[in-house]
Amino acid sequence: xxxxxxxxxxxxxxxxxxxxxxxxxxxxxxxxxxxxxxxxxxxxxxxxxxxxxxxxxxxxxxxxxxxxxxxxxxxxxxxxxxxxxxxxxxxxxxxxxxxxxxxxxxxxxxxxxxxxxxxxxxxxxxxxxxxxxxxxxxxxxxxxxxx
Amino acid sequence: xxxxxxxxxxxxxxxxxxxxxxxxxxxxxxxxxxxxxxxxxxxxxxxxxxxxxxxxxxxxxxxxxxxxxxxxxxxxxxxxxxxxxxxxxxxxxxxxxxxxxxxxxxxxxxxxxxxxxxxxxxxxxxxxxxxxxxxxxxxxxxxxxxxxx
Numbered sequence: 332x333x334x335x336x337x338x339x340x341x342x343x344x345x346x347x348x349x350x351x352x353x354x355x356x357x358x359x360x361x362x363x364x365x366x367x368x369x370x371x372x373x374x375x376x377x378x379x380x381x382x383x384x385x386x387x388x389x390x391x392x393x394x395x396x397x398x399x400x401x402x403x404x405x406x407x408x409x410x411x412x413x414x415x416x417x418x419x420x421x422x423x424x425x426x427x428x429x430x431x432x433x434x435x436x437x438x439x440x441x442x443x444x445x446x447x448x449x450x451x452x453x454x455x456x457x458x459x460x461x462x463x464x465x466x467x468x469x470x471x472x473x474x475x476x477x478x
Numbered sequence: 479x480x481x482x483x484x485x486x487x488x489x490x491x492x493x494x495x496x497x498x499x500x501x502x503x504x505x506x507x508x509x510x511x512x513x514x515x516x517x518x519x520x521x522x523x524x525x526x527x528x529x530x531x532x533x534x535x536x537x538x539x540x541x542x543x544x545x546x547x548x549x550x551x552x553x554x555x556x557x558x559x560x561x562x563x564x565x566x567x568x569x570x571x572x573x574x575x576x577x578x579x580x581x582x583x584x585x586x587x588x589x590x591x592x593x594x595x596x597x598x599x600x601x602x603x604x605x606x607x608x609x610x611x612x613x614x615x616x617x618x619x620x621x622x623x624x625x626x627x
Contacts, residue, residue, distance in 0.1 A: 360559045380562060381530070444562070447589070451605040454579065454591045459600065 342386060342436065343429035349413045352390040352425070352435065355397040356405040356469070364469040372408045372464040377457035379440040387426070387436030394467065395474035396433035406468040414463040421456055508553040512544050515558035519565065530562045532583075539585040540565045546611045552618040569621055578621045580614055590617050 354376055356362045361376035379388050390410075391397045397407045415423050415437055428434035440456065441449040516537050523531035532540075540558075544567065547553055557568045567580040575595035580588060586609045593603040606613070 360557075375559065375561060375566075378561060443564075447605045447607060450581070450589065451591065451603060454605070455593065455600060455603050458577070458593060462595075462598075 341429040342438070343427035346412070346425050346427055346435065347416070349411055350392065351409045352392065352412055352415070353394050353397040353407055353409050353467075354388075354390050354464070355401055355407045357401055359405050362406060362408065362466050362469055370466040370469050372461040372466055374454065374457040374461045376408065376464070377437075377440070377460040378453060379442055381442065381444060384442055386428075387438040388440055390425070390435050390437055392433050392435065394472070396431075398472055398474065404471050406466065406470050406472060408464045408466045410460065410464040415460060418456060418459060421452070423456070509545070509550060512553055512556070512558065513541065516541055516565070519558070519560045522560070532560050532563055532565050535585065536563065536565055536583055540567070540582040542585075543580065543582060543588060543611050543614065546615075547618065548612075548615045552615065552622065569618065571621065574621075574625055576621050578617055588614060590614060592617055592620070 354361075356376065358375060360373055363371045363373055365371065377388065383389070391399075394407055398404045412425055415425065422439045424438050426436050426438050428436065441453040443450050443453045519532055520534065520537050523533075523537075544553060544556075555569060557570075559566050559568070563583055565582045567582070568577065569579075570577040577591075577593045577595075579591040581591070582588060587607060588609065588611060589605055589607050590613060591603070591605045594601050
């Protein structure tokens with residue numbers, strides 16, 4: 332994944348406000364560009380990687396923050412916070428990054444690589460979150476710093 | 479003339495009469511596409527020198543499994559992606575709500591996830607681990623089966 336180093340993160344307080352959260356498409360397969368839009372978010376956008384297991388899956392509160400640490404992106408999408416936390420019996424919740432107020436984590440996502448039960452849950456959740464998300468753009472975006 | 483239709487012609491009109499036999503006609507274009515996708519993953523893994531990318535052994539295992547999908551027409555519409563050290567081969571049908579994902583990492587193991595969504599609700603989902611490559615073709619029969627069956 333094309334990233335630039337970010338300051339190490341720390342789990343902060345839990346947020347429950349029903350706000351829009353954004354997730355960058357760091358990989359092309361995080362979204363599908365349709366000939367006839369709407370374009371769709373794919374399950375890969377919500378699969379937790381091993382290196383993110385300690386904190387959770389990155390989401391952010393502004394489009395600009397979504398792509399801030401990526402050296403390239405394929406656009407970004409959004410999802411309502413309650414569309415994540417309302418998934419039944421999965422215990423998903425959102426915590427702020429204590430070192431970056433724009434950054435947060437989806438906590439309690441299962442890891443694909445642990446067991447078949449975890450893989451099943453990870454796939455079901457990732458596919459459901461993808462269905463509940465919407466694509467804002469499939470095109471690379473950048474938000475130049477104001478100086 | 480496409481490669482598929484050339485292949486169908488070479489098998490003659492008797493074979494073309496039977497829909498079951500039609501399904502057994504190889505789809506060279508699809509097989510080529512699958513190989514090209516796996517080659518792309520191999521190139522990316524080499525270029526990135528990434529630790530957490532599929533190994534050459536995993537790519538060869540994926541090729542072997544996909545070549546053994548019967549009929550090969552089931553490869554139509556499949557999508558091939560790397561996720562960490564795994565290769566995911568996925569099939570999705572928005573109309574039927576069915577999806578299948580094959581996870582490949584270490585020979586001889588194959589994991590298969592399938593799911594069906596009806597009226598926005600997931601009504602069926604599970605992951606199985608198998609060493610029988612034929613189980614993928616069996617699951618794809620379910621995937622391609624019309625809803626009325």
